[in-house]
Amino acid sequence: MNNQFEYKKIEKKWQDHWENSETVKCDLESDKPKFYNLCMYPYPSGDLHMGHIRNYTIGDVITRYKQMNGFNVLSPMGWDSFGLPAENAAIKTGIHPREFTEERIANMKSQIIRLGSLYDWDREVAAHSIDYYKWTQYLFIKLFENNLAYKEDAPVNWCNSCRTVLANEQVIEGSCERCDTAVEPKNLNQWFLKISEYSEELLEGLDEIGDWPENVKTMQRNWIGKSEGSQFELNIIGTDLTFDVFTTRPDTLFGMTFAVISPEHELINQIMEQSDKKDEIQNYLDSIVNKSEFERMSITKEKTGVDTTLKVTNPITNVEVPLWIADYVLVNYGTGAIMAVPAHDERDYEFAKKYNIEIRQVIIDKEKTINVDNEAFTGNGVLINSGDFNELNSHEEASKKINDFLVKNKIGDEKTTYRLRDWLISRQRYWGCPIPLINCDDCGLLPEKYENLPVLLPEIKDYINTDGSPLSKSKDFVETDCPKCSKKALRETDTMDTFVDSSWYYMRFLDPKNDNEPFESDFINEWLPVDQYIGGVEHAILHLLYSRFFVRALRDLGFMKIDEPFHNLFSQGMINFGGAKMSKSKGNIVDPESYFATHGADALRLYILFMAPPSDGVEWNDGGIEGTKRFLNKFWDNMVKIIDQKDTSDTFKSNDEEIERKINQTIKSITQHLEKFEFNTAVSDLMKLNNDLSDYLKEDNTIQIDLKDSILRNILILLYPMSPHIASEIFQDYFDRDISQEKWPTFDETKLENPVYELVIQINGKKRHALIVNTGIEEDEVKEICTTNFDIDFSNAKKVIFIKDKLINIVQ
């Protein structure tokens, strides 16, 4: 073996080998237990960044570790290759988004291979490829035919910079998540997927799902936003207008001193007609329209409103209370209208104070610490001023009783509301999957015939269309025949949100070349859910929630029998540089590719695993990678030395036993660490073992042949998942076979225990002495040792605590 660790040569050699090897070609029908290991497929930006490196290194450790544990591992890779950057580049440079994208895929793929990760490239899929988006369209039509996709006029979020609408999930603090531009409300006819139909199921599923990070589950729960309460009707006095209000606090109903309706409520025009102050209302509504969404939603903003001069009747007291229009009531939550109870709701309180509306207290806290003259009381207490309901406990008891009253009098009922809205998937952009629907004047909205799929993206020259989708500029595309009556008809010109593509890519990986259907259901039922999904936390809501919805929808359409797409989820933390998230605009990118040249893929992988627990965010540090490079050099030296040791048939020497014990301990420890995703400590175990091996090799230069084989085999396999190139090379050099076919080592229980340990002698709980003694000695012997060595007198001890093989504590 070469005395120098020539990582460039070795890494190239093994990467070429893996590209063509059968090691990771997954036969879905093998007898071995299955393990679907998946890293989130990347958007092909052109270059790997450190986040990808971390993601794929973790994934590859799992792939190789599970393979050695006898699993049939499926590890595919593909491209989330529709999306805005390619189109924006096309606008700038004129290069077609397809060409742009495919160039970047090629570049990124070569970098992924350069990292040394194993993927079954025969299964590679790309969202923009015709044989992929054909099936995206197919599934969309299935959803449409089953009323899970629909088109509707709706107020939507428009990003003027990206020139498209956005899903609620893509709006962060009132701004576009991509470009930070403040979104504008617009009323547009748009496509939605009915995710809200699955609100309850998506929520409940989180309790039964496999191992997911708690914060991701919580974020999804909050996003779904379930709340339970009552809904009842209010009638506007002197009119036949009625509207519903939703409340989680029916126990405060006697305290309702006004009602509020949202400025966008569907009754708003009729209310205005009935009002004495029509002009004032009109002025108010105009002032609202001019405000940005973010401005309106901001909690710091003072609430505004206008009195309609109309009254509604409190259904339980029959008291007449004023009806207001106010912007703090959101049209798209609940019913878009509320009963206002200022005494017991902070928002209503603030509003009532500002406009001098009556505040009527109906719940009193037992300690009487809160005075509703000064602040709202939102806690638990006892009902007052509430007629027959006085003295009941709020919330539960009183809410239940009052709700019963509403039901009995046919005014209202229990109601559960969710914050989750339907998923808006229309995008007015070019580089996405065309929505395969056709508008016929006579037949209405119809899906393209299955046999005509895919609806191909047209070739166009101008990607900018200020009023509508770029696709509408292609006459050939837009003008078509009605699938039903064959008359002239028009195609939909919007494309789909790329999250539709990524909602099912992990299904296509199971059957990527199927020409007849998106996938064979048998494969799905057998291979889903994904056993281990690994990716960044930025997808906690978007992609992960959409995919969970997709599986349920397709299940109900008969495509599969599973409920959840991803059993275990691991979210890796972000890698920062200079205290900030790496980004091109900040100019603080650390380019992983340069480290392939200067340190090698193995050193980079090892460092990225070693630098921190993988779920923590961490600061990039150049010095750290020097450390893992140094480790690999020393490791190589040790391997050369041990291979060069002369064989003897001598019985074991004491240092032989010691190194054997260390190896057994390390097998146990690394196995446990890998199972728990504690890669940083797994690497540190390897470093320790390497240090021990250095000490061992200093002592003499002979070794028993079986021990030599066992040391080499075990230590190389332990390193292999994390640094596969160097481990493969040395293993092949010495054993003349491929390490990837080896079994993960087991440890020998009898060879774990150290023969001696350092006994700690404490006096009153403080460490006073320490001494190396034989493992397993009992209390009497330990006491004797204490007396002989340290002159400790046990006769006046109040208490003696003895922990076997650890310590003795003498309390005086």
Add this chain to the structure above:
RNA sequence: GCGGAUGUGGCGGAACUGGUAGACGCGCUAGAUUUAGGAUCUAGUGAGCUUUGCUCGUGGAGGUUCGAGUCCUCUCAUCCGCACCA
């Protein structure tokens, strides 16, 4: 405001069911080697002190215990997510 998480040397971080705090690595100091630098090797490296040893020390304050980074109560700080959700 609500929810989730995290606080340990100069730095990244270890510490199994309460049992020697600081493993492993970076950095730093000294020495060896080298024409020099780099690389490598050896030793040291939580703080303080009256340095054979003692005291303090895991964000802070209490508590339980023979013994607390770990358990309990309160509190402070930072990060992330949601945010007028009725």
